[in-house]
Amino acid sequence: MFDKYKKLFKYDEQNNIDDRYVLIPVSTINEELTKNIVELEKLGEELTMxxxxxYAKVFENQGKTNLSIWISRDIDGDEIEDSTSEKCLVKEYRSQIAIDYDGQKLNEDIYAETICLWYYFGGYLKGSGTLYDLSKNNLEEDIEKALVMLLN
Structure with a gap:
């Protein structure tokens, strides 16, 4: 899925990007990238369900009720209800797997845990993005690791 972009991906030592992600320069942002983002988010939606x-019963048994896992989308931190990946090339768009539940949490962040899928950031004229790299990582395993960590 990302083979055409592999040559353009590089580790950005200045920004210390997590090795689960690839840096996408603004010059490579196009319709094919949009298609890949849409496919990644669809995969994420399937996995979350x-x-x-x-894991719902496992969490319940530990007093962590109402487990919810979904794709959260926001632009500049403002969550957009019923948003789709159609806006994925708007600057400051971010999509992520969000995990939350009722009960005591490890921290007081907005969600118990998140895994970023795509984040398009940048300055006034230039921008870039980070994309979860399916060619090197397994999204299902990463979500399950997050869930197990929340259970411990």
């Missing part, structure tokens, strides 16, 4: 069903 399956894993929520799988």
């Amino acid at each position: 399956v894993l929520q069903r799988k």
Whole structure:
């Protein structure tokens, strides 16, 4: 899926980008990238439904009720209800897997845990993005690791 972009991806030592992500320069942002982002978010949506069903009882048994796993989308931190990946090339757009539940949490952040899928950031004229790299990582495993960490 990302083979055409692999040559353009590089580790950005200045920004210390997590190795689960690839840096996308603004010059490579195009329709094919949009298609890849949409596919990544669809995969994320499928996985969230399956894993929520799988882990709901396990969380409940630990007093962590109402487990919810979903794709959260925001632009500049403002969550957009019923948003789709159609806006993925708007600057400051971010999509992420969000995990939350009722009960005591490890920290007081807005969600118990998140895994970023795509974030398009940048300055006034230039921009870049970070994209979860499916060629090197397994999204399902990363979500499950986050869930297990929240259970411990």
